[in-house]
Amino acid sequence: xxxxxxxxxxxxxxxxxxxxxxxxxxxxxxxxxxxxxxxxxxxxxxxxxxxxxxxxxxxxxxxxxxxxxxxxxxxxxxxxxxxxxxxxxxxxxxxxxxxxxxxxxxxxxxxxxxxxxxxxxxxxxxxxxxxxxxxxxxxxxxxxxxxxxxxxxxxxxxxxxxxxxxxxxxxxxxxxxxxxxxxxxxxxxxxx
Numbered sequence: 788x789x790x791x792x793x794x795x796x797x798x799x800x801x802x803x804x805x806x807x808x809x810x811x812x813x814x815x816x817x818x819x820x821x822x823x824x825x826x827x828x829x830x831x832x833x834x835x836x837x838x839x840x841x842x843x844x845x846x847x848x849x850x851x852x853x854x855x856x857x858x859x860x861x862x863x864x865x866x867x868x869x870x871x872x873x874x875x876x877x878x879x880x881x882x883x884x885x886x887x888x889x890x891x892x893x894x895x896x897x898x899x900x901x902x903x904x905x906x907x908x909x910x911x912x913x914x915x916x917x918x919x920x921x922x923x924x925x926x927x928x929x930x931x932x933x934x935x936x937x938x939x940x941x942x943x944x945x946x947x948x949x950x951x952x953x954x955x956x957x958x959x960x961x962x963x964x965x966x967x968x969x970x971x972x973x974x975x976x977x978x979x
Contacts, residue, residue, distance in 0.1 A: 849891065858924060859876075866930055866977060881952075881956055882965070896910045921942040
């Protein structure tokens with residue numbers, strides 16, 4: 788039937804995300820996306836129009852559960868425990884797999900942001916949303932502890948640190964070293 792997709796879009800986007808995660812945005816071709824999704828290249832063009840559109844849709848689907856998991860990690864009784872749990876969640880996410888797959892948002896920010904303003908915008912929206920999750924998670928905790936900086940700055944520092952941790956993981960810093968680095972930031976952010 789004309790106009791009806793002959794493939795499961797959610798499944799195709801999930802498989803496309805795996806291809807992007809392995810190859811990166813810039814190095815991925817439509818031919819590789821067709822092979823990775825099992826959907827003919829013409830059908831992908833017809834459904835999405837471009838590699839960029841496929842990436843943006845797949846990336847947005849990927850970020851939803853990540854943001855939910857990050858928010859869940861922050862639901863602890865005190866800021867220190869919440870931040871430690873948040874960093875554990877992030878580190879586990881980008882060190883998962885063998886070999887580990889790294890952090891798609893950080894890789895894309897480095898790899899593709901100059902090539903595609905739309906992709907850059909999608910990554911920035913995600914990072915802004917992550918900052919909002921951290922801000923709101925910390926704001927909801929009334930444990931009497933003081934932050935060394937204002938809440939918005941603390942949230943931004945936490946998110947920036949996750950990007951640095953993702954880069955350090957790519958150059959071989961083990962999870963224990965990543966965790967130690969995150970713990971140092973938590974100690975620096977929390978007074979007393």
